[in-house]
Amino acid sequence: MKIKILVVTIFYLIGSLNLSYAANSEKVDQISKNLRCLICQGQSVYDSQSDFALSMKILIQNKIDEGQNDEQIYDFLKSKYGEWIVYDPEINKNTVLLWVLPLILFVFGGILILRKVSIK
Amino acid sequence: MVRNIKLIAIVFLVIVSFLILLIGLNKTNNYSPNLNSSNIDFNFKAKFLYSNEETTLYELINDKDFSLINIWASWCLPCRDEHPYLLNLNSLGKLNIIGINYKDSEVNAKKFIKELGNPYSKIVVDPSGVNSIELGAYGVPETILINNNSKTILKKYIGPLDDKKLAELKMIIKNEN
Numbered sequence: 001m002k003i004k005i006l007v008v009t010i011f012y013l014i015g016s017l018n019l020s021y022a023a024n025s026e027k028v029d030q031i032s033k034n035l036r037c038l039i040c041q042g043q044s045v046y047d048s049q050s051d052f053a054l055s056m057k058i059l060i061q062n063k064i065d066e067g068q069n070d071e072q073i074y075d076f077l078k079s080k081y082g083e084w085i086v087y088d089p090e091i092n093k094n095t096v097l098l099w100v101l102p103l104i105l106f107v108f109g110g111i112l113i114l115r116k117v118s119i120k
Numbered sequence: 121m122v123r124n125i126k127l128i129a130i131v132f133l134v135i136v137s138f139l140i141l142l143i144g145l146n147k148t149n150n151y152s153p154n155l156n157s158s159n160i161d162f163n164f165k166a167k168f169l170y171s172n173e174e175t176t177l178y179e180l181i182n183d184k185d186f187s188l189i190n191i192w193a194s195w196c197l198p199c200r201d202e203h204p205y206l207l208n209l210n211s212l213g214k215l216n217i218i219g220i221n222y223k224d225s226e227v228n229a230k231k232f233i234k235e236l237g238n239p240y241s242k243i244v245v246d247p248s249g250v251n252s253i254e255l256g257a258y259g260v261p262e263t264i265l266i267n268n269n270s271k272t273i274l275k276k277y278i279g280p281l282d283d284k285k286l287a288e289l290k291m292i293i294k295n296e297n
Contacts, residue, residue: 051223
């Protein structure tokens with residue numbers, strides 16, 4: 001019985017430790033998942049263990065501790081590394097085709113289907 | 121006839137895609153954002169390597185017309201290769217070369233300088249790498265040329281300096297004067 005209680009308390013302690021750890025970096029995880037690791041192709045800052053990504057995560061944590069919100073942090077990083085760092089590109093002169101093209105294709109495809117259906 | 125057209129079309133497509141890939145090979149895949157004067161934060165705080173005092177970038181770039189910020193580490197092999205170029209640039213006497221020691225141990229960093237010579241007028245340490253991120257750096261080595269008077273970035277090199285970059289740097293300094 002005593003052993004059982006001991007085991008349960010140990011597991012509980014480990015569990016609570018993990019929880020507090022997760023709570024600490026959850027915000028960092030959330031932000032770093034939206035950031036492109038610029039020196040490792042095809043990985044987010046969250047996934048990467050490169051020096052660049054590790055420093056980036058520390059910086060994000062610092063900014064959060066300073067009381068900055070997500071938007072401010074993204075803006076800060078964009079001012080340093082350009083639009084490319086965020087996975088979600090904004091609509092501007094250079095990216096307008098990126099946003100509009102799927103819409104055009106969607107409408108075009110819709111017209112094609114409608115025509116086929118009406119012919120039948 | 122129809123068969124011929126199909127064949128020609130396929131050959132044509134293959135050649136075009138091959139050409140696109142060939143051109144793509146020569147394109148650099150290093151993405152670098154546009155340099156912008158507002159991109160540098162002069163309030164950045166860091167500690168000196170040889171003393172424990174804290175300083176800001178404003179204090180670091182106050183003398184001479186140009187500053188060259190060089191991010192380096194003793195564990196970084198390309199940094200070793202580019203070190204003679206920094207010594208060369210320092211001998212010009214027109215540059216205020218600032219070293220940022222990136223994620224390094226103090227002992228190794230000092231050993232590196234003792235072994236290869238010190239081109240830096242000041243060296244600050246960046247143990248967590250956060251200062252380098254604040255400067256918009258990617259890693260080591262990286263070199264940024266700053267005009268001290270206008271506080272603007274004139275040139276930024278990702279990767280080690282070489283003969284070509286050295287000549288270019290000298291050219292920029294000459295032209296700006």
